[in-house]
Amino acid sequence: MTKASTYKATTFWPNDGLTEVPYSLYDDDEIYQRERERLFMGPTWNVLGLECEVPNPGDYKTTFVGDVPVVLVRGKDGSLKGFENRCAHRGALLCLERFGNARAFTCVYHAWSYNEDGDLTGVAFQNGVNGEGGMPDDFKREEHGLQRLYIATLAGLVFGSFDAKVPPLEDYLGPDIVSRIHRVLPRPLKVLGYYTQTMRNNWKLYFENVKDPYHASILHLFFTTFRLNRLSQKGGIIVDESGGHHVSYSMLDKTANNPKDDSGDGDYDNAKLRADTDEFGLKAPALLGGRDEFDDGITLQILTVFPGLVLQQVRNSLVVRQIVPRGVDRTDIVWTNYGFEDDDDELADLRLLQANFIGPAGYISMEDGAVGAMIQRALPGTGGETSVVKMGGDGAASQESRATETSIRGFWKAYRKIMDI
Amino acid sequence: MDSAAYHGVVAGLLADYAHCIDSDDLERWPALFTETASYRISTEFNHARGLPIGIIDARNRNMMEDRITALRKANIYEPQRYRHIISNPRITGAADGLVQAEAAFLVVRTMIDGSQDLFVSGRYLDEIDVSGSQPLFARKLVVLDSDKIDTLLAIPL
Numbered sequence: 001m002t003k004a005s006t007y008k009a010t011t012f013w014p015n016d017g018l019t020e021v022p023y024s025l026y027d028d029d030e031i032y033q034r035e036r037e038r039l040f041m042g043p044t045w046n047v048l049g050l051e052c053e054v055p056n057p058g059d060y061k062t063t064f065v066g067d068v069p070v071v072l073v074r075g076k077d078g079s080l081k082g083f084e085n086r087c088a089h090r091g092a093l094l095c096l097e098r099f100g101n102a103r104a105f106t107c108v109y110h111a112w113s114y115n116e117d118g119d120l121t122g123v124a125f126q127n128g129v130n131g132e133g134g135m136p137d138d139f140k141r142e143e144h145g146l147q148r149l150y151i152a153t154l155a156g157l158v159f160g161s162f163d164a165k166v167p168p169l170e171d172y173l174g175p176d177i178v179s180r181i182h183r184v185l186p187r188p189l190k191v192l193g194y195y196t197q198t199m200r201n202n203w204k205l206y207f208e209n210v211k212d213p214y215h216a217s218i219l220h221l222f223f224t225t226f227r228l229n230r231l232s233q234k235g236g237i238i239v240d241e242s243g244g245h246h247v248s249y250s251m252l253d254k255t256a257n258n259p260k261d262d263s264g265d266g267d268y269d270n271a272k273l274r275a276d277t278d279e280f281g282l283k284a285p286a287l288l289g290g291r292d293e294f295d296d297g298i299t300l301q302i303l304t305v306f307p308g309l310v311l312q313q314v315r316n317s318l319v320v321r322q323i324v325p326r327g328v329d330r331t332d333i334v335w336t337n338y339g340f341e342d343d344d345d346e347l348a349d350l351r352l353l354q355a356n357f358i359g360p361a362g363y364i365s366m367e368d369g370a371v372g373a374m375i376q377r378a379l380p381g382t383g384g385e386t387s388v389v390k391m392g393g394d395g396a397a398s399q400e401s402r403a404t405e406t407s408i409r410g411f412w413k414a415y416r417k418i419m420d421i
Numbered sequence: 422m423d424s425a426a427y428h429g430v431v432a433g434l435l436a437d438y439a440h441c442i443d444s445d446d447l448e449r450w451p452a453l454f455t456e457t458a459s460y461r462i463s464t465e466f467n468h469a470r471g472l473p474i475g476i477i478d479a480r481n482r483n484m485m486e487d488r489i490t491a492l493r494k495a496n497i498y499e500p501q502r503y504r505h506i507i508s509n510p511r512i513t514g515a516a517d518g519l520v521q522a523e524a525a526f527l528v529v530r531t532m533i534d535g536s537q538d539l540f541v542s543g544r545y546l547d548e549i550d551v552s553g554s555q556p557l558f559a560r561k562l563v564v565l566d567s568d569k570i571d572t573l574l575a576i577p578l
């Protein structure tokens with residue numbers, strides 16, 4: 001097994017840069033442990049869910065920070081709290097349900113119980129039975145609370161961190177990312193449903209995939225096969241200063257000569273038109289309709305927050321994806337499809353219709369479920385070798401071109417710093 | 422006819438349905454539905470809470486045909502096949518030429534390298550149009566027991 005410290009050596013990071021990534025980072029147990037300690041449990045903000053999932057006092061949700069089980073709770077005073085989902089006695093899971101409502105949290109094993117802050121409030125038979133047994137006199141309940149999470153919210157998203165040194169959420173994200181989060185979360189939310197996609201690869205391979213616009217029109221052939229590529233799209237990649245977060249977007253180019261573009265919905269109309277007239281078109285092109293609901297012509301926005309959030313807009317399909325590592329070579333992606341409380345019927349229905357594009361069976365996303373595993377399965381024999389991440393240069397700055405791997409390099413920039421390798 | 426009398430018709434359609442998918446005769450899959458039929462894949466979790474999202478959400482036969490065209494021509498996935506095991510259907514209602522039925526199913530997925538897994542289990546909540554010469558699905562709601570999908574779901578269930 002490789003010692004994490006050896007990853008600092010330039011033999012692992014040729015030229016000490018971001019363009020050659022050691023393959024061994026994807027299947028090393030020691031690296032996986034180090035990620036849990038330094039990265040997921042370190043000074044990072046990890047998505048826990050949506051505020052609307054725990055609307056009332058006592059509502060809770062079980063989820064994960066990295067692969068560490070945690071509970072998110074709405075307190076009596078309406079504030080959000082979180083703590084490790086592990087009993088302080090002998091380590092049993094405290095909450096088993098995905099969602100629930102509770103006044104106190106009592107472990108099923110020996111009935112130690114905790115309040116909404118994770119303080120230990122009750123120990124069964126603490127004073128023994130008939131004067132026999134029981135806890136020693138110097139046992140102090142205050143010393144056996146649950147490890148708490150710091151909680152921050154933004155536009156209805158809830159994040160948690162175990163590390164007091166984590167910067168304030170908006171500083172952590174930077175202004176560009178904050179505004180792009182607000183863009184797709186402008187009003188009170190409504191959950192439309194969940195599913196989880198299990199991938200047989202290291203979590204980083206999925207995060208890199210989401211940050212990789214280079215593969216989009218090459219691996220995902222749905223639009224090209226049905227000849228639905230838009231005539232005049234523009235877009236770009238925004239990478240924040242830390243490198244860890246990014247936004248990739250595409251939109252109608254209003255400066256180009258677009259027929260039917262006076263409505264602002266020209267993009268959608270064009271797609272529909274081409275589908276209707278093309279012999280290779282879809283038989284049911286309603287899927288390609290849509291509404292410019294944010295009034296800016298942006299039809300696709302993929303946003304990531306280091307280390308585990310993907311916030312997706314594909315036309316009117318909106319999803320929060322949470323990345324949950326399940327070991328060096330397993331990853332769960334929790335897809336939370338959402339809309340807004342005030343969606344009219346037509347828009348509500350469009351979101352469901354366009355969900356056909358995304359998810360494990362999505363027309364333009366199913367391939368992403370398998371490519372990570374294709375890399376994972378080919379890792380044996382890579383030894384000290386590295387991948388090549390040189391599309392669009394060697395930096396991690398924002399770029400207009402989508403033929404770039406700048407946001408992948410940004411990921412490695414943030415990763416190397418926090419992992420100290 | 423009392424509802425039990427439809428049992429054979431429904432069981433026959435389900436057997437044909439399984440055979441169609443498992444033998445890779447996917448072009449025939451939409452033909453087992455009426456033109457206006459819906460086909461949606463949900464989960465017990467979402468279904469119980471009335472959460473409407475579908476993993477696949479086809480609102481008519483044309484959308485099902487598009488699924489198969491995309492599967493054959495656009496989407497990229499490793500060769501794999503399904504083996505459906507479908508229970509005896511339970512007839513839950515019958516009126517006006519429509520029969521409601523529920524059946525449990527298992528799908529074993531076999532990859533090209535020979536690896537095999539129990540891919541999904543669940544139940545079909547079907548509405549079958551028995552008014553024509555052939556019984557056809559007028560609605561098929563696939564409710565998965567688990568909401569975890571391994572890798573991807575390309576071929577319909």
Ligand code: FES
Binds near residue numbers: 089091109110111
């Ligand atoms: S492990 Fe929780 S009370 Fe014993």
Ligand SMILES: [Fe+2]
Binds near residue numbers: 209215216220364368
């Ligand atoms: Fe992709």
